[in-house]
Amino acid sequence: MLEPILLSLKVALAAVVVDFLVGLGIARTMARKEFPGKNAVESLIILPMVLPPTVLGYGLLILLGKRGPVGNFLLETFDFQLIFTWWAAVIASAVVSFPLMYQSAKAAFAGVDVTLEQAARTLGAREMRIFLTVTLPLAWPGILAGLVLCFARALGEFGATLMVAGNIPGKTQTIPLAIYFAVESGDTDGARNLVLVITLLSFATVFWLNWWSRNKLQAWKKGGACNAESQHP
Amino acid sequence: MLKVNIHKAFPGITIDVDFTVTEGILVIFGPSGSGKSTILNCISGLQQPDAGHISLNERLFYSGSAGISMPTRNRHIGYVFQDYALFPHMTVKDNVMYGIPARCKAGSGYRMTVLDVLEMLKITHLQDRYPGQLSGGEKQRVALARALMVEPDLLLLDEPLSALDHANRKAFQGELLELQRIWQIPFLLVTHSRKEMTVLADEVLFMDKGRQVTYAPAA
Known part of the structure; x- marks a missing residue:
């Protein structure tokens, strides 16, 4: 029972890292820049949230499979088969949960006052320094909220993961897959235990997020960052 | 000119x-x-x-x-924005010092140290506070100090x-003339x-x- 839990955590964490690295730049660009076709691009980014996971799984299979452009390239160049590995599960989870990270981060970036970035510019800062010292810290609460939601969604990913990573115990069998196949094979006790575990995990994640955004976030917005509790004059 | x-x-x-x-x-x-x-x-x-x-x-x-x-x-160029544009997540001191590193590397001498500027604008006692804890007049002084620290x-x-x-405005007018x-x-x-x-x-x-x-x- 421990194996699917650890694997699920590992896959979800890796998916969050992927979403963070990819999502940050995209969200920042979309929050600030206007360009023709922006609406279409944005719809594409959000699409994984509304499409059935099986459709995403099918798409990923076409892309990453042995004969797909990415899968074939990896196989020929590095002799690496992506499909039916835990990396495939990471990619499936990352794709499915990406819109959650994107939307939170984009809203967070859009909420950062442009004048603050301009002020930093007049103070001689380069764009990278402005991003790291002004934009990112101010958008951080929203980004973190996005990452946490992302993690929760990745933890529960089933359809796309099954299609691209399969159900290999100890290798790609995450909690949701283990539950499904436990029920299939009549192992109701095993299924029940895993259901309890993932429900608790997800509840704790969302509960913490709610608690944190109520307390820390509010205090943070009102006063200073770290010592928001310190007394007002 | x-x-x-x-x-x-x-x-x-x-x-x-x-x-x-x-x-x-x-x-x-x-x-x-x-x-x-x-x-x-x-x-x-x-x-x-x-x-x-x-x-x-x-x-x-x-x-x-x-x-x-x-x-x-x-x-x-020093720029004091209408709504101050102080960085809300940094202390007064960090706000004021934000513009310094770039010029330091250029090796230019400073007319005044951070403490001199804080002292002149009477905000030394505020240096560890965050902008959210300041009054309008205090924010204005911090914004001015920050703009001056880049040696514009x-x-x-x-x-x-x-x-x-009204009272703050009068005081600040006098300070601006003095600063200039x-x-x-x-x-x-x-x-x-x-x-x-x-x-x-x-x-x-x-x-x-x-x-x-x-x-x-x-x-």
Whole structure:
């Protein structure tokens, strides 16, 4: 029972890292820049949230499979088969949960006052320094909220993961897959235990997020960052 | 010497100005929406004119014909924004010191240390507070200190007194005059208050609907 839990955590964490690295730049660009076709691009980014996971799984299979452009390239160049590995599960989870990270981060970036970035510019800062010292810290609460939601969604990913990573115990069998196949094979006790575990995990994640955004976030917005509790004059 | 010649068209308004400032305080005076802030933004490089020419002490900031536009960060201009634009997640001290590293590397000497500037603006006791814990007048002083710490060759102030109460406004006016005397750089101050103009201006640029109406030494 421990194996699917650890694997699920590992896959979800890796998916969050992927979403963070990819999502940050995209969200920042979309929050600030206007360009023709922006609406279409944005719809594409959000699409994984509304499409059935099986459709995403099918798409990923076409892309990453042995004969797909990415899968074939990896196989020929590095002799690496992506499909039916835990990396495939990471990619499936990352794709499915990406819109959650994107939307939170984009809203967070859009909420950062442009004048603050301009002020930093007049103070001689380069764009990278402005991003790291002004934009990112101010958008951080929203980004973190996005990452946490992302993690929760990745933890529960089933359809796309099954299609691209399969159900290999100890290798790609995450909690949701283990539950499904436990029920299939009549192992109701095993299924029940895993259901309890993932429900608790997800509840704790969302509960913490709610608690944190109520307390820390509010205090943070009102006063200073770290010592928001310190007394007002 | 600051030379400004700007042409910039917006839907509904076209901004056309041409003026020179050698020293002292130039007040840009006019009703809201007359393009005053746009002039400051063009000088600081935050906005681009459509055409014209901007230079400060032989340094060319912008030339429409030559296609030159120096990035804001290299212009060495202090800018006090209308709503202060203090970084809310940094202490007063960190705000004030934000502009220092870039100039330090350039190896230029400093007229004043951080503590001198804080002392002069009477905000030393606030250095560990966050902007959210300051009053309007205190924020204004911090914004000014932050702008001065980059050792600017020119100071831009956008409606610096509009959010202050009467007592604070009077005190701050006196401090601005004093600062200009110490710093010896041109100040460009945008306002729509005739009173402020009268007290502060060495020269006045009157604006109306984007056009420069008159440009005259203050009476």
